[in-house]
Amino acid sequence: MARLYGFDDSARTRLxxxxxxxxxLAASRVREGQSLAAVARWMNDQGYRGTLGGAWAPVSLGRLLDNPVIAGLAQDPKTGELYETGLPRIIEPEEFEELRKRQRRPERTTPDFDYMLTGGLLGTCGLCGHALVGARSNSSTPGYRCQPDEEGGCGKVRVAAHLLEDYVGTRVLGELARPGALLRLQEEKARIEAEAEQVRNRLAALEEQRGNLAEDYAKQELGRAAYKAANQKIDDAEKELRQTLRYAEQVAAAPLGGIDDVTGLVNWWNSAPAKSRRALCHLLLDQVEVYQASARGIRHIEDGRVVLRWKSAGGQVS
Structure with missing residues (x-):
């Protein structure tokens, strides 16, 4: 993997x-409204050059500033959602999102839809257990579907996004309105925050282990085959831990403060971004199972089509 500008190694673990x-500086100028061409000219005038010594062009600068790695992020290939990797960041995720909005021009007339139940959370096919993905219908209506692929998706379940999200939202709000619900959620949130910190410590220990392996290999105290095998084990462990950390951080981000009555809760939910509503769903639900409709064209959620599995009830369904 080639070294990315701003990073000291190809693994992008050091800045x-x-x-x-x-x-x-370049990101700040773009966020202030300067064009990529103007910022590239400024960089060249200041004597800044790329990793191979070449001058900056609008295309190369735009490609760099559109790479989520500079914000410590990665993009899910199925859902397109960004998530934290735990690697060093040069700019903040909020700055990166603003850069993307400024750089990108609309490529289609239908706007992006912010799916609440994707990104590794909740939405699963009731028939095969496969995770649902966000997908538009032939009429461009946002929806969720079981994607048939090599991992075993059956492709038989599809539901309009607004129907499923309204159904789940109504029941989540009802659960949150119960006496003592917010206190229980705050306790669960604190527990998960502590878990996230433990995962970060384990990731740091793995990175230290990786460094020790590299030193042993450099000193020829470890053969190439043994080094590759040990390094692969670390990669596998890191991947699993980062998935756990991503989930924990989403839950820890749930905004529980300032919601002290039912009216305030409903108003907040109706105006909150999908990631905030998703974080609250994380705290309450283990899974949302979706089954096939009894017939095509049904404009409501039928009884039994969506099964909610609540954490607080030990997996109880509703």
Whole structure:
């Protein structure tokens, strides 16, 4: 993997101080409204060059600033959602999202839809257990579907996004309105925050282990085959831990403060971004199972089509 500008290694685990500052300055200029061409000219005038010594062009600068790695993020290939990787960041995720909005021009007339039940959370096919993905219908209506693929998706379940999200939202609000619900959620949130910190410590220990392996290999105290096998085990462990950390951080981000009555709760839910509503769903639900409709064209959620499995009830369904 080639070294990305701003990083000191191809694995992108260490930042290069002189280059990261250039990226921050360039990002600030773009966020202030300057064009990529103007910022690229400024970088060249200041003597800044790319990793191979070449001058900056609008295309190369745009590609760099559109790479989620600079914000410590990665993009889910199925859902397109961004998630934290735990790797070093040069700019903040909020700054990166603003950069993307400024750089990208609409490529289609239908706007992006912010799905609440994707991104590794909740939505599963009741027939095969496969995770649902966000997908538009032939009429461009946002929906959820079981994607048939090599991992075993049956492709038989599909539901309009607004129907499923309204159904889940109504029941989540009802659960949150119960006496003592917010207190229980705050306790669960604190527990998961502590779990996230433990995962971060384990990731740091794995990185230290990886460094020790590299040193042993450099000293020829470890053969190439043994080094590759041990390094692969670390990669596998890290992947699993980062998935756990991503989930924990989503839950820990749930905004529980300031919601002290039912009216305030409903008003908040109706205006909250999908990621905030998703975080609250994380705290309450283990899974949302969706089954086939009894017939095509049904404009409501039929009894038994959606099964909610609640954490607080030990997996009880509703």
């Amino acid at each position: 290069r101080d002189d280059e990261k500052q250039v990226i921050r």
